Amino acid sequence: MVNAIGTETEKESRLRWWKDAKFGMFVHWGVYSLLGRGEWVMYASKIPVSEYEKLASEFNPVEFDAKEWVDVARRAGMKYIVITAKHHDGFAMYRSKADPFNIVDASPFGRDPMKELADACREAGIRLCFYYSHVIDWHHPHALHDTYNNLWDYELEKKAFYSYWNNKAKGQIRELLSEYGPVGLLWFDTSGGLSRKESEAIVAMIRELQPDCLINSRVSHWPGFGDYQSKGDNEIPMYGEETRPWETPMTLNQSWGYSTRDQVWKTADALVRKMVHIVSKGGNLLLNVGPTELGVIPEKSVERLEEVGAWLGRNGEAIYGTGESPFPYELEWGAVTVKPGVVYLHVYNGNWPNGELVLNGLKNNVRKAYALADPERRPLDVRQEYRAETDHHTMAVRVPEHAPDDYVSVIALEIEGEPDVDRTLVPQASGSLKADLALADIAEGSGTNTARWSFKAVEPGLFDVVLVSFKKSGAVWEREYDHEVSVEAAGRSVACVPKEDRVVEDSISCQHPYQEIHSVIGRIAIEAPGTHTLVLRSRQAKPKPAGPEIWQAAAVKLRSVKLVRV
Structure with missing residues (x-):
């Protein structure tokens, strides 16, 4: 198990870049984009393999531009990209020798977009990572999951999982780790039914091929696997719920793969607040886009990402490389992140206070407070009190009349020493x-x-x-x-x-x-x-x-x- 999972020191070393990055792009893109009904359309509509294969012959994303995709991620402030190299439909979005059902051999496109993305990411300094559906594969007759199987083409009793696992899944994972340069992480999904032995074997193979490649928790349903915890889709945990590094995979709208019917887009305000909230609890935000069948990231997605990126351009120091909030509860007005000697107060503009911003429980002496949006970083007045009879610390910052930034305004507190807070559940400014x-x-x-x-x-x-x-x-x-x-x-x-x-x-x-x-x-x-x-x-x-x-x-x-x- 030590060889398969690694020591805590090795894990921490592998995780450092990812924990500092905080923000990545998730990409769900494949043959299913042609139908515009999301990535589960084959299963939901019980499309026969023979019919689904015809879609591959029509899939020709001639407007795909790897450099443009990477530039969208860069402008958004994202530090890594996780793309579906193979989703549940079994179609590989790269040239695979293990199975001809892939974008190079089975479609008129004839190019390897993963290779082009690898080159573009390397040039831009962004880490390329792969999503791989290792257990579910509706195209392969012997893929076997504990719930989601293709039973309209194949008989459950005739499935021989080892045939799929040894001849396709492991071979394709080896290809991804051997032919595209350094891979930041492998993002696995829906591992239901995978044995502990096979879980250990796949982790060991990854460690052998690329020791620094991260592995998410969905590689196995057995406890303890993976370098970090992937939360449920769109799920943000409560404070203290996770004891190891974690991420929230989230969509910009309500779909993962491209959907013509889903126009419920999150606002830039909501996205920035959710990102701040996730980072303040110690997590990463993996934010999804679903490109079209032509290989274009939808305009609304690009617009939202650019708005988030503009905010990060002004406030990135309060996000990248920060530690989680030392307070054991959510704050009414926003969230907290920290760096050595600095506490960042992220105030949601809808909760901007009238006069003073109050924070209870901070014991450190505040040397200086200022708004990150202020280029001159002029000091704001700070009042600190301690009531011995209740052992209660209160700090109040005199803030401008109006929120100085879009969506979330950040007040930086330069403090003496490392953050020291009252870990008891204490009332907030409202008394609640x-x-x-x-x-x-x-x-x-x-x-x-x-x-x-x-x-x-x-x-x-x-x-x-x-x-x-x-x-x-x-x-x-x-x-x-x-x-x-x-x-x-x-x-x-x-x-x-x-x-x-x-x-x-x-x-x-x-x-x-x-x-x-x-x-x-x-x-x-x-x-x-x-x-x-x-x-x-x-x-x-x-x-x-x-x-x-x-x-x-x-x-x-x-x-x-x-x-x-x-």
Whole structure:
């Protein structure tokens, strides 16, 4: 296992460039682009192999320009590109000797776009990485997944996985690592059913061919594989949910492969806020584009990426090479990233404060504060206080009347020493508090689970108790919350069967196909300052699964408890 997965030191060395990069381009492009209905169209429409192969003979992306694609990524501020060398349809987007079903041998295009991208990336200083569907392959008669198989052409009982695995999958992975120069990472997908032995074998082969090539967690469904965790599609974790490096693969709209019907584009404002939010929690954002059948990145995608890139051009020092927020909770007004001696406060413009920006819990002395958007970096007034009776630190920065930048405005704090913060859950500027389930001590019971947190009350007050849940499209709320949920804080209790009281339309963490739902459980009074216990009892208070959580499969997920000052 040491040879297959590597030591922690080796892993950290391989990961350094990726952790500093923060932002990459995902590209879903293949024969399926001809149909304009996404990359799962073959499976969704049960297109026979004989018919799908005819699409390859029509696939001629004559407008593909590798240098233009790489330039789009560069202008967006992206540091690496991950492209579908082979998706689930089995069609290789490069010249493969292991299978003639590829863009050079089976299409009139006759060129190898992966080779052209490798050359363009090398010239631009961007790392080229490959997505490879190693288990699902609807074109091959012997590919075998635990769920998503081609059963309209082939019989499940006649599949011999070893034939596909040894003759195609391993051969193509070897080709990708042998013929295109240094590969930044291999991005695997949907490993359901792959044995531990084969998982170890494929990792060992990669390490032998390119020791520095990163491997994502989806290489195997067995725990511990991969250099970093790929979250579920479009999934942003709660604070503290991941214990190893992670990324969020996200789409610019709601599709991965090109779709003529999907025009639900994320705004530049939403993209910048989500990127900041992800980076502040220690993650990378892998943002997807779906080029057309002619090889063109859609105009709306380019427009959005350029807007994000312009923001990064002004604020990149607060993103690239930064560390995650030292605060163990999400902040009401934005997010935090850090570098040695500097704390960056990313303030979402919609939450721009009137007069002062307040941050509780920072213990360091602030030497200077300024807005990154200010080319002269003129100092802003800072006020710091400490209340010994509650062991509470407060810092307030006098900010300009209007947000100085687009989307997210960054205030830099130059501090003495390394960031030192109160790791207790403390109230924010509004007096409210949020406790993520990932940070709770959870005890499982026969019918009800119990989650516990410790929190600090600075002042007495009246609070609404609010549950934050993510609900999947089409889920029946009453089926998931068919029981009473109770919350206890500072010795006072409230309970009810949660309702869908409010849908958050512009959630920072929740994305399609989920919606963020707030449910008011009741109202409690906290009568005295001090350290108290917060207790939640619900069947939805579930601990994190031991294995890699690849998709948000649950219909409803309980994410947090909030105490909202009335």
